[in-house]
Amino acid sequence: MLMKNTDLSGRIVRYGELQPCRTAFIDAHTPGSDQKENFTIIGGGVSESPDQHVHIDIPHGFNIGAAGQPPKCRNSLHSHRTAEVFFVLSGRWRFFWGLHGTAGEVVLEEGDIFNIPTGIFRGFENVGTDYGMIMAILGGDDAGGGVIWAPQVIQEADAHGLVLSEEGKLYDTKKGESLPEGVGKMPLLTEEELKAFPEPSAAEVIPDFVARYWDIAAMAHEAPVKVIGETGLLRDRPGFEVDLVTRDSATETPEQFDRPTVLMPFRGHWRVTWDGGSTVLAPGDTMSVPEELDHAVVPAMSGESALYRVIGTQDPAGPTRAD
Known part of the structure; x- marks a missing residue:
């Protein structure tokens, strides 16, 4: 039991004090995704960049983060091994899923919540008229060990100067960075491995995973x-x-x-x-x-x-x- 006069100031993160990272993930240079801001609020999150600021590093058994994006900005297709839950803080957002983002989609308004099924590729974009923010809850203290990217996302990022190592760290060739000696690129998922990622329809996902x-x-x-x-x-x-x-x-x-x-x-x-x-x-x-x-x-x-x-x-x- 905590004693009286418990100081909780270190456990409060104000919206106006959030520190964004604009180079958190491999698609940070990819046109259409290069204006997004990522926030790690509680826990280490899944950022691939050492520039990501963690506001509260106390283990909770889950992570809290956020993504802020201007209109028409999107987050590229990826998957997680643990839960990824979003609710819309502001704006209007389209979520889409499947290897190419064509298996299904849903549009969420403020307050709507989406418990995205694990093991499917998913992405999202701001389809509103103003800067919008979605809040995220990721399962586990290590959030499942990172992000699994659709192969085309890694290939496109490479063409724009960002390389992801097999250790899950980003290197920006535009800044003169290169993979350390003995460290290879993150391998692309094979056709056989991609078969393990289901392609559920909107009719299969929305009733059990979306709440308005x-x-x-x-x-x-x-x-x-x-x-x-x-x-x-x-x-x-x-x-x-x-x-x-x-x-x-x-x-x-x-x-x-x-x-x-x-x-x-x-x-x-x-x-x-x-x-x-x-x-x-x-x-x-x-x-x-x-x-x-x-x-x-x-x-x-x-x-x-x-x-x-x-x-x-x-x-x-x-x-x-x-x-």
Whole structure:
């Protein structure tokens, strides 16, 4: 149990203080993807660049990150070995999947959440009219050991001066960098290996892996809604659970969890209080609450209020396990 006057300032990341990395991944020079900004908020994430700033390095059993992109900017096709969950903080986003991004797609609005099935290639682009931001939750402390890129992404990046080593590190030939002696390029997946990546249709993915904000909010009158979890709307056990808390389902009664908890507001301002301290969170802020700390989370102002709460579980990070 944490003592009174616990200082949590080091566990709060303000939206306005986020430090972007514009060279986080192999497609940082590829036209159409060269304006994106990546943020690693909690945990080491999956960045391939030493320039990526980590805001909170305390292990949680999952990672929190974000991607900010101007209109028409896209994130290239890739896959993960553990969960990758996105919710839209701002803007309008198209997610697409399959080796060539043609197997299926869905467009998400603010507050919508997508638990992307593991083992498929996926990408996304900002299809709104302004700079947009999506927040990401990645399973595991090491986020599955990195990113698996579609072969054409590696080839195109190489043509624009970025080379990925077999160790998963980026080298920029435009800056005079080259692979160290004895270190080879990241090998391309073979035709046989690519057969292991499924190509599900939108009809197969959307019902079980996408939840719309207004549908969830309509259910959050008396208690938070479990969006992702063994008994969630999107049934899965990826090493964490995700709840939606709204004004109607918030409570002033302090509660605690035996695992690390992360609060991520996207509508309204929220007051978090604990014994000896308090703070107000705004949309885009991220707060890590230590395990076994009594705390209350309530709206700080009138108007629509909603936040996603991520809680670590005992389930090991791994492939999607919906059933």
